Amino acid sequence: MSKSNKLPVKKYLSTRLFWSGGIISFPILLMLLFSSFIFSFKTLIKERNNYYPAKDSVVTLTLSFVGDLMCHGPQYQSAKTGKDSFDFKPVYKFIKEYLSSSDFTFGNLETVTAGKEQKFSGYPMFNSPDEYLDALKFAGFDFLFTSNNHSLDRSETGILQTLEKLRALGINSTGTFSNQQDRDSIRIIFKDGFTIAVLSYSYGTNGNVIPKGKDYLVNLINDELIKKDIDSAKVKKPDLILCYFHFGAEYKRYPNQSQLDVVKKSIEYGADIIIASHPHVIQPVKFYNNPNSKLDSTFVAFSLGNFISNQRERYKDAGVILNLQLEKNITQEKLSYKDISFIPTWVFKGFAEGKNQYFILPVTSEVSDSTFSFLSINDRNKMAQAFNDTKQILHKDISEK
Template identity: 40%
Template sequence: MKKTLLFWGLSLVLLSGLMAQDKLKMIFVGDIMGHGPQIESAAIEANKLYDYSPCFKFIAPLLAQSDLAIGNLELTLPGKPPYTGYPTFKSPDELPLALRAAGFDLLVTANNHSNDGGLLGVQNTVKTLEKNGFYQTGTFIDSSYRAALYPLIVYKGSFKLAFLNYTYGTNGIPTPKPAVVNVIDEKVIKADIEAAKAHQPDAIITFVHWGDEYQLTENERQRSLAKKMLDWGSTMVIGSHPHVVQPIKTYPLPQADSTMRNGLVVYSMGNFISAQTKIYTDIGLMVEIELEKNASTQKTAISKTEYIPVYRYLYRAPGAAKSTYMTLPVAAFENGLMATQQPMSEATRAAMKQSADVIRKNLTQFGAIERKVSAEEILQSTEK
């Protein structure tokens, strides 16, 4: 009898493990910026020592719930001063250190600021991210590096994922040889998706830096390219660059076997953290996407998509010499329930909620669903 119970116990454990591996939760965030005020805020000793960890204190509990956390790193890491913000973004290496500690796993680096630091900036960004344990793609040390490591293939549990990344341009700064920055070229993207399909991944995730800055609606070029990339085989398209939130949309796609699949496009997640002050640039998204694999057919589909509005908060503690940039989940803070953990004036809270509600309305009209993050969910983790 004991042997029978032991057998069934082991079977249940193994079955439970298999079922758990058949779902994969990813969290995507928008533009991780490095403006001058952010660099100054993080400085403990200018040009020598920086601390960005307070920026992500209230986001780390959410990242910890994912199997993969992914962001767009819109800056370069030259590895030495001078560190600068707009128009040429060069940040200290302590920033990726803090991002890794907060729970990020993968950073894409093809954007209009990829070449801000010249050859050193491109190459050292790749090396620094690798040194800190990140998956990274979009920019490469040289063409042989790209040939060997692109598409980026990531294994997680029972899932194999392919990641691609492209930018519309690099602000007119030519990519310094021998470095490579992926730019939008439809023939190249189609070929890269075909190369990704040859790996037989469970999902192909394509990141694109595109669109019109500060516009809450995607343009026709985005829609056209998104549809092509889905038709070519991308499971989802994740967008960045506008610095404000644009819609999340699902497109039904007929398949060769007469079935249908849903292709997902997140047109822009806005800023994750920045020092921009234009309207709605202080509100961004974390987008949680769950993949589910059918254990019998081994087919994978998107089973859940939810968004979490986040707010860039600038806080100066009483008596402090300078302010701290923070990213906060809006729902946990908008009702004042986190006041003992993180003070916020009523005027700031009202402004945060007003901006977030505009974004929510824009997303809801296309069927996007918000995951309401509670204050308790954040408190339980930050108080440990």
């Protein structure tokens, strides 16, 4: 893949955001590689009895987000290397550089790892091998959202064992918890001069009942709870509050009224950035005026679609890496969006390198016949379709539905 390939989104999205009522206009660029950022702190220089302030101290941080990380039955069968051993790492071999080069990478873990004693399974009740999490660590994930409709697929045991394995791997998470104290502990990211509070909620758990007296196990979308948590986060005085929601209607390419209502209230409560998934297809992004935010506006991604799954239909096989590059002027205590970009992705399923494989592929408009030589003509057509679909939906304002 040519490293110079870029998605021409700047002019289109700037115009689109300008037209949308109540939406802030921001220049948006696609970056397929991240730059290295050098920063220095303000000093006060004394010379000849006069004080001269140094240049403003500015730091940057790139946050990368993907959608649903799923593990259907055919996926773990494909990853099998022995009777009780699996290797999911090849899934990420072509996309790892984009995930690991970000300052902090997030995803939605839509399965549990409750152990082989609980029997591995895919839809509708997921339980995946431990090696699934090993591959996420290998790929570069730093933080996983764990509140979704499959959180209780193996009841409390699934949650506790998954959290234990994530901790052992050094992967941060929020959304499911081991006890009340754990739930009430707001996750704060300290990275490169930024502090970010992270919260996570799901619309439900597919009818799987939360054990009596253990509501702390899974965060469900509830106005009072969200407001309480955001208020608790504010006490920590973070630069930003990031909320993840698992909501919406499956396979619908535009947010419904329920999603819009949750977003509106969360912004009123103090959310600065909102990321979401569950529909298994990509939905639009939008800026909301938010004079109470340090960023002056709240960025919302209503659904980032599937990043990895066995779903093969159009729109369901397409994903995206969303990159938010933030800038913080420490001297002036100001935050801003420096750049917002995205990398379309497509999931390959087929025979390659001597076996059945799943690969997440970065998609550009200039993929040549020599790029990913294992792709058939049909694969290339589907990948091109995914590229165009993703570009179109992320360019579109939700008012155009």
